[in-house]
Amino acid sequence: MNDVLVVGSVAFDTLHLPSGTHLRVPGGSATYASLAASLFAPVRLVGVVGRDWPADVTRTLVERGVDVEGLEIVDGLTFHWEGRYSDDLTHRTSLRTELNVFADFHPRIPERHRDTPYVLLGNIHPELQAEVLAQMRAPRLVLADTMSFWIRGARLALERLLRRVDVLVINEEEARELAGMHNIVRVGRALLAMGPRHVVVKRGEYGALLFDGPDEIFWAPAYPVADVVDPTGAGDSFAGGLLGHVAQGGGPSPERMRRAVIVGSAVASCCVEAVGLEGLLATNRADIEARFRRFQTLAHFAPPSEIEPTDSP
């Protein structure tokens, strides 16, 4: 069994992009991460929506191999976020956050999902993430994604959680804040010391770093996308693609972790090429494999024979 359980938000996003405004686009961290992971492994989604959530989006998830038994539908409205991106798409401002049914969300893992070996904890309160883990029976690998404001708001809960997490995926800025230092080599070491066996630092257009040990570092490029349309969900897609690849392969060997970071980056690069979920829905395994090969070209350089003097003509 190589199923992936994904817990997080399922939401509508109103997006003000340089290319225009898009109202109430289906999204949410669990939705992006589930679609991304489903490219590689069966997925089980845990989340909550209101009565206004479109059935055809759920249907699309199911068609992609996402088990939605854990997606509760309750009275009320679905989580709605509204934000504006800067012209260069590198920053965004939250304009509105309507938690709605998400406000009282407590993840309930269906009984038949409690043995799922791979668990992706999306960006929800660390106490809720801990509630998920309390319901799981000996998961093989737990990934926690991007901590955002919990670093300030729930530091102790976060530190407790980190001791139970195998893979921490975190933005560079958050990583620096959590570690309390700037130098990224030292930041990686400090975060490993908090518990996770693998720390993945997301650096946006600068790629990602994987730390497997104090001096075990993998430097992943970002896919060179000339036309970024909508960065929403890129981080979730990255985490979903990463864990999907690890699950597909059967576990986190050092080599597979490196490849998984590349696969996650490839999936994220598809995500940002269209608005909302469209980028993920338009991609497939062949596309990801082609992008993987592009990554190989991007990062390739030959052995150092030519820095020997014998190389002179």
Add this chain to the structure above:
Amino acid sequence: MNDVLVVGSVAFDTLHLPSGTHLRVPGGSATYASLAASLFAPVRLVGVVGRDWPADVTRTLVERGVDVEGLEIVDGLTFHWEGRYSDDLTHRTSLRTELNVFADFHPRIPERHRDTPYVLLGNIHPELQAEVLAQMRAPRLVLADTMSFWIRGARLALERLLRRVDVLVINEEEARELAGMHNIVRVGRALLAMGPRHVVVKRGEYGALLFDGPDEIFWAPAYPVADVVDPTGAGDSFAGGLLGHVAQGGGPSPERMRRAVIVGSAVASCCVEAVGLEGLLATNRADIEARFRRFQTLAHFAPPSEIEPTDSP
């Protein structure tokens, strides 16, 4: 012949670093670049100093294989720059710039140096860089380093120069300003369209990008330095190491350009580990080769066989 001619500033730097203040440390773009290039190829330095320039620094350069016939010594004081670095060493503020003898500098290339095949134009006014090229007889490869404020102050002279430059090495921020856009893939294409056959974008702690064509991109990591002491001269060392490696190898093949970016990054990583020129003086070819191998480990990931379903256990 694989000599490298380096033109730029020779200077004293007063450095306010988090680790302390250092008064009138010998430096300058041409000094750093010459020492870096001299690890791989014979170097000819062209610059100007005053009577206060220490003879033992010149002697050290000569011992490293730097021909100083083109280093003029004139009445007056040597260029002096004073600056303060931020605590995380990612920013610096100029406190004082005393051009002194550099104010009236016009590079004079000694007759026997005018056939030098590899030319490194350090960060001086584009008109002065053009004066250098006017004195050279058919150089094989011309590299121009970091444009800084000439982008605003001498845009036309810069654009004229770029049509005669083979390798442009430029900071990411400057590259975006020069191209007038943010997306770095498009920036690379725009700069190539200005003339250079190779564009190298320096991204500091995020590594470097090499553009050899609209879709020919190489993504170089930065060396993971846990203890950055003094970033002064890192960019000059990068350019010097890069061109030194190309000169040593006999020219800019695509493979050699990629390796050269790694070699330049390795040399720059040595530079920042001590104050002033000390980092460069402490390194050698074996050290650079060891760091090159570390770069290989850093960037390595295995072929995509495991993103096939057959990988499942």
